[in-house]
Amino acid sequence: MNTAQSLGDFLRSRRTRLDPASFGFSGRRRTPGLRREEVAQRANISSTWYTWLEQGRGGAPSAAVLERICAALMLTNTEREHLFMLGLGRPPEVRYQSSDGVDPRLQRVLDSLDASPSIIKTATWDVIAWNRAAAVVLTDYGTLPPGQRNILRFLFGDPAVRAKQHDWESVARFVVGTFRADVARAGLASEVGDLVDDLCRASPDFDRMWRENQVFGHSEGEHVKRLLHPQFGAIEMEYSLFAVDGRPDLSMLVYTPLDARIAKRIRNAVAAMDKSPVDA
Incomplete structure (x- = not known):
């Protein structure tokens, strides 16, 4: 399995499920979801480089960049871990959550x-x-x-x-x-x-x-x-x-x-x- 291509496919699938209107983006669209440049804007990264990531040729992103992409795409904890495994070959750092009990x-x-x-x-x-x-x-x-x-x-x-x-x-x-x-x-x-x-x-x-x-x-x-x-x-x-x-x-x-x-x-x-x- 080509991990770079798998990373691009996963990013694309998460991007296209999002509703542009909920993020304040408007205008007619030929495809569902956010545009690549809109994800890049939300993640504060280069639109060109994000496009390369989806195309499987952007190189290895840093953990900080992946975190910003996670936030931009509103990934769940499971999706965040999967993105890190595809992008860096390791899970992300543990997110500590204060808790008073268990379910x-x-x-x-x-x-x-x-x-x-x-x-x-x-x-x-x-x-x-x-x-x-x-x-x-x-x-x-x-x-x-x-x-x-x-x-x-x-x-x-x-x-x-x-x-x-x-x-x-x-x-x-x-x-x-x-x-x-x-x-x-x-x-x-x-x-x-x-x-x-x-x-x-x-x-x-x-x-x-x-x-x-x-x-x-x-x-x-x-x-x-x-x-x-x-x-x-x-x-x-x-x-x-x-x-x-x-x-x-x-x-x-x-x-x-x-x-x-x-x-x-x-x-x-x-x-x-x-x-x-x-x-x-």
Whole structure:
């Protein structure tokens, strides 16, 4: 497949679907959609060069130019990613979207994992959704104000969370390193400045680890979380990170108990939470 021609064909298909009148363009037209020069005008690029792009001979555009074309053609997130893959052979940078929750469909996925503590976290490590197993085993996020549901805040600021970690020092250093990599990848270094400053002031441990400048990927490590839980005792859980469809700034973290007996006890604890006073 000729990628340059595929890029041109895709641009042309997106251009011809647009209504000129909605952009303030008038006049009789022989073909549907915007004219090439109108797209170029909206994208603030050369009309000649945009024409070459549609003809498959414009050369490789820069990411900045592709972003302007995306805006000019009013592309969806999926179309934007496709355009970048055709033009540069890679997806665009993640667009961070502030969010207070997830749609019911995704929450139902979480709730179906009755023995596996699971959360949805943002690129800044704010927890925006969780299941009842997470509330039982990890933290009852529903008891915290929304602004405090940040993994780093309670890992470094909550003594109870710290006491549950089998090796808090290793866990904390890994979290700091992956957090640093995540916010840089999402282009959010400036947005988390206040959070980092707060943590540095409140926790000498965080200040020390942040200054180490280490970065880690989620794929590194043995993928096993060990807890000293006040209710269940010593717990070992494998963890897996999943992308959230259509939201590259979110990820789903699922912990799977390695001991079937622990899984059963978690499931029973979740069932007890679900019982109404009448049922009890």
